[in-house]
Amino acid sequence: MKVCVIGAGIIGASAALDLVRDGHAVTLLDRDGVAAGASQGNAGAFAFADVIPLATPGIMKKAPKWLLDPLGPLSVPPAYALTIAPWLIRYWRASWRDRYVAALKAQSDMMRLSQEALDALVADFNLSDLIRPEGQMQLYEGETAFQASQKGWDERRKAGVKFEFLTGPEAIAEIQPGIDPRFTHAGFTPEWKNVTDPAVWTRRIAEEAQRLGATFARRDVTRIEPAEQGAVVHSEEGAERFDKVVLAAGAYGNPLLKTLGLKLPLETERGYNTTLPAGAFDLKTHLTFSDHGFVVTKIGEGVRVGGAVELGGMTLAPRMARAEALLTKAKRFLPTLDTEGGTQWMGFRPSMPDSLPVIGAHPDTSSVVFAFGHGHLGLTQSAGTARVVSDLIAGRTPSLDLTPFRPTRFAGYRA
Known part of the structure; x- marks a missing residue:
């Protein structure tokens, strides 16, 4: 054919x-x-543990605070607000319990199939040299933030995701040294994999x-x-x-x-990042700062700091201050991170409201x-x-x- x-x-x-x-x-x-x-x-991750849809119950209670911060984890440029409004209404509807539960199951089923298909692909084409099986650490500032994440970890457990909890900066440092001690708790998914470069x-x-x-x-x-x-x-x-x-x-x-x-309702999550050269930080595992909407990941011999969501369509000029804001946060959270010599990027992630x-x-x-x-x-x-x-x-x-x-x-x- x-x-x-x-x-x-x-x-x-x-x-x-x-x-x-x-x-x-x-x-x-x-x-x-x-x-x-x-x-x-992108961050180069096979994020099979990310079974939870972005539109979760109660998400719209948090959204106004995020939207008021132009450099926060979720942003809508004022010039695009009216255009994106119908999509946001669908997104809000997708966060209702009935839609969320259905989407969670669909996402979990897709992840299982994709993991099985990836394993076969790597074996059939001898692609293991392009895979980094270094796990992923999701970090939390304090007991309150950690407890607020438990419902999500319960959903991952039901989906068959393997993980372990780390308590205290010392336990976190055994896997990844150099993280600011404000991060007192973490969830570590050891089977998480990344590509060397997407x-x-x-x-x-x-x-x-x-x-x-x-x-x-x-x-x-x-x-x-x-x-x-x-x-x-x-x-x-x-x-x-x-x-x-x-x-x-x-x-x-x-x-x-x-x-x-x-x-x-095909929209774009405009993603921003900065890729730092080799030697910027001795990264041992993929780091996710969930409450701040960004990740730190190894790309080639360098380090990429990126993420966040900007719902701004495809024609507005990039706001590279978002990439700079993520890099500034990363420097606070990883004090020895060398932020010099990076390359900034913005791309369009195709996104549906559910x-x-x-x-x-x-x-x-x-x-x-x-x-x-x-x-x-x-x-x-x-x-x-x-x-x-x-x-x-x-x-x-x-x-x-x-x-x-x-x-x-x-x-x-x-x-």
Whole structure:
């Protein structure tokens, strides 16, 4: 079967590899190149322990305080406030107990599938040299903050996540020295893994797909047109018909959705980070400062400090003061961190209001399959998503229940 995958980030590259292994003639297209967007600038984590949706019960009580801080963990630029309002209403609805419980189960099921698929991928393509199995430490300032996190740890326990609690700066320092003693408690997930560099990982996946016969082209797709059999992909190079098309363009998918007659609440979590050179800090494990909305992680031989969520769309100018604010906090929390010589970055993480990606066929045609909207979990869920996409393209029933991920789950999905 002739298949076109639109988007060469980690989702699209992974789908292309799985599809070419399944015997299809695959063409991978991207407007900017492989790993040109969020897939190069993320934290590089396989965050299988992050089963909890962003929209949790009671989240909207905290949101106003966050939103008033332009450099806080959640921010909406005033110029984008009216535009994002409908999305925030959906986000608030997703935090209600009934929706939250359903999303938690769906996320847990997706994590199990993705972890299994990743293990198989690493073994099949000998990718272990790109994996860092160094665990992750989630840090808390004081007993009150630690106790407030217990409900989340209970949900992780139910999902089968292995972890241990650390009490006191001395216990924390046994795993990661150099953390300010204000952090008195931590949860450590020893089975957590990172890639050595997310850009290198994504390019390797794309290279393996091409080695097996997939074709990559740098092309700006302007329209997808379902045909009587298959679908036609339009770009500045002309039009080409395929038997199946996979839309995995992440945050850049909205214009193409409109050409397909759909209007989905696909937004962007604008993520900021600074990557420091080798020697900046002797990092032993992935560090998560949950209450401050950022992480510190090893990338190559350097250290990346980044995170937070800015709901600001794709056209407003970056506010790099957010990256600087994260770096300032990191210096307070890791006193020996050398913050000189860093490279700043901002990228667009494609995000749905219920924290679940869109995976499934177009409601009117099986010729177009969607795989986007993974938020900050694109790398984590890439192998599982690729397996599901291959099943859908081949007409097989996926092992994952796709009901929570279907594109028609949002009211008003028709453009």
